[in-house]
Amino acid sequence: FLKEQQFDVGGMTCAACQANVEKCVLKLDGVKNVDVSLLxxxxxxxxxxxxxxxxxxxxxxENIGYSASAKG
Ligand code: 9UX
Numbered sequence: 001f002l003k004e005q006q007f008d009v010g011g012m013t014c015a016a017c018q019a020n021v022e023k024c025v026l027k028l029d030g031v032k033n034v035d036v037s038l039l040x041x042x043x044x045x046x047x048x049x050x051x052x053x054x055x056x057x058x059x060x061x062e063n064i065g066y067s068a069s070a071k072g
Contacts (some may be wrong), residue, residue: 002032003049007058010067012038017066024064028052043068 030051036043054070061068
């Protein structure tokens with residue numbers, strides 16, 4: 001079912017970076033909502049645990065040149 005997870009995101013330096021990360025994560029099948037914060041270098045992702053997981057989400061962000069790791 002739906003899970004809400006907070007991630008640390010590294011490497012974002014401008015608003016376009018923030019949009020890049022947002023788009024990239026939203027594209028993933030199973031992701032319902034993404035809220036990226038440039039200022040706090042983090043994001044909140046709401047996703048369906050049956051379709052996607054924290055590792056896939058982190059990898060997708062890393063593949064476009066940023067770093068990401070699930071908190072907690
Ligand atoms: Mo901003 Mo980010 O000019 O990859 S888009 S630095």
